[in-house]
Amino acid sequence: MSESILDRVRSTCAAVVQDPLCCVRVDSSALDRFVSSSSSFTEAAFDALARPTRLPLRFDTLDQELNLHCVLALLNFGHGFRRELHAAVDRGAWESVLVGVMSMHVAGAALDARFFEALTESDVAEHFQLPIMTDRPHESIPGLAISSPSVLRPFIALVQTVLRDTGARLRQLGYQRLSQFVLDTLKPSSAASATSTAAGPSAAVLVERLVQCFPAFEDCSVFNGHRVLFLKKAQFLASEVYTLFGTRDPERFAFKDVDQLTVFVDNVVPAVLRQLGILVLAPELCTMIDSHVDLSTTRRVEGSAPIVELAGGKSLQDADVQLRAAAVSACEEIVALARQRHPWAATLNAKRLDYYLWRLGKEPGYRTVTRHKDQTTFYY
Numbered sequence: 001m002s003e004s005i006l007d008r009v010r011s012t013c014a015a016v017v018q019d020p021l022c023c024v025r026v027d028s029s030a031l032d033r034f035v036s037s038s039s040s041f042t043e044a045a046f047d048a049l050a051r052p053t054r055l056p057l058r059f060d061t062l063d064q065e066l067n068l069h070c071v072l073a074l075l076n077f078g079h080g081f082r083r084e085l086h087a088a089v090d091r092g093a094w095e096s097v098l099v100g101v102m103s104m105h106v107a108g109a110a111l112d113a114r115f116f117e118a119l120t121e122s123d124v125a126e127h128f129q130l131p132i133m134t135d136r137p138h139e140s141i142p143g144l145a146i147s148s149p150s151v152l153r154p155f156i157a158l159v160q161t162v163l164r165d166t167g168a169r170l171r172q173l174g175y176q177r178l179s180q181f182v183l184d185t186l187k188p189s190s191a192a193s194a195t196s197t198a199a200g201p202s203a204a205v206l207v208e209r210l211v212q213c214f215p216a217f218e219d220c221s222v223f224n225g226h227r228v229l230f231l232k233k234a235q236f237l238a239s240e241v242y243t244l245f246g247t248r249d250p251e252r253f254a255f256k257d258v259d260q261l262t263v264f265v266d267n268v269v270p271a272v273l274r275q276l277g278i279l280v281l282a283p284e285l286c287t288m289i290d291s292h293v294d295l296s297t298t299r300r301v302e303g304s305a306p307i308v309e310l311a312g313g314k315s316l317q318d319a320d321v322q323l324r325a326a327a328v329s330a331c332e333e334i335v336a337l338a339r340q341r342h343p344w345a346a347t348l349n350a351k352r353l354d355y356y357l358w359r360l361g362k363e364p365g366y367r368t369v370t371r372h373k374d375q376t377t378f379y380y
């Protein structure tokens with residue numbers, strides 16, 4: 001059988017960790033200790049933390065509810081602006097996206113191609129309740145204020161670009177809304193899902209189509225010449241629709257391959273794994289993260305000298321790719337070991353582990369751990 005797109009996430013991430021240039025290591029003893037921990041790795045802890053979000057909204061139709069979750073997944077990025085967001089509006093990236101999307105919904109916006117294409121940066125700023133400009137006093141003229149783009153302007157611009165481009169792609173594909181695209185892709189008799197209809201609907205089919213059709217879902221990178229797949233937002237969307245609609249419309253959403261999803265790797269999961277000692281990073285990388293250096297500065301440009309030289313002749317390149325790949329691989333190992341170790345974990349999968357680790361990252365003791373950042377990405 002050919003490798004599914006979800007298998008390719010696993011295999012390409014594993015290849016990064018095995019690459020001699022990789023400076024993030026998975027520590028098996030720490031991983032074992034975590035899985036064996038009788039205080040944090042318990043069924044009760046998972047039940048308490050690994051729950052999906054319920055939104056305080058009313059929907060007229062399943063299509064409308066599905067569409068809103070598609071837009072939330074599409075915009076599930078902005079991790080790199082966390083500090084600036086907290087300073088300005090006391091919310092993190094995810095909460096800011098929730099506020100923005102819920103505001104559009106409550107205002108009666110159709111959240112369709114036409115709406116997305118017409119949206120300006122000022123509209124985005126208004127819905128997300130973010131400052132697009134900031135004022136500072138003029139250096140020599142008392143009483144005069146100078147207005148300049150706020151530190152959140154690049155985030156606002158990314159949101160506007162993603163919505164505009166996704167709107168244009170939808171129109172080219174002949175759809176108005178992302179929900180229509182998803183419903184069509186998962187239609188039991190459709191050509192796109194033909195490979196999966198016999199055995200039931202497939203998360204891999206949805207992920208693959210999202211990635212093929214919308215650049216904003218194409219979360220792939222390159223490390224040392226290898227293409228690496230993460231597909232965070234597409235997998236997150238597959239996971240959410242499985243949880244929300246799997247019972248209501250099982251023919252479309254009760255994915256038979258839900259256990260094949262990997263973690264939806266962002267900046268929270270690697271930070272939690274680092275705190276647990278499961279990810280061990282080169283000291284230079286720890287310093288960069290802890291001093292809030294944007295890791296897009298470690299992006300390797302063909303033909304140019306490496307930016308950070310490490311001991312032993314290594315160099316630090318594409319550091320965020322290494323961190324995310326190591327996190328995906330470590331989580332695969334955690335699931336495999338937990339299934340062997342605990343009877344209650346026989347049905348554990350990466351999706352559930354992701355929700356657990358992500359929520360753990362918000363708990364005291366983890367919340368203050370510095371996470372890596374990349375302000376240039378719209379993938380996470």
Ligand SMILES: Nc1nc2c(c(CN[C@H]3C=C[C@H](O)[C@@H]3O)cn2[C@@H]2O[C@H](COP(=O)(O)O)[C@@H](O)[C@H]2O)c(=O)[nH]1
Pocket residue numbers: 051052053076077078079080082091092093094095263264265266267268269354355358379380
């Ligand atoms: N791996 C993983 N990453 C996730 C999520 C979510 C949303 N989770 C809720 C929704 C459904 C579930 O039931 C969860 O309750 C957001 N993020 C990422 O975190 C990043 C940091 O955000 P913040 O700390 O706010 O600044 C944000 O850019 C986003 O990319 C998740 O679930 N898993």
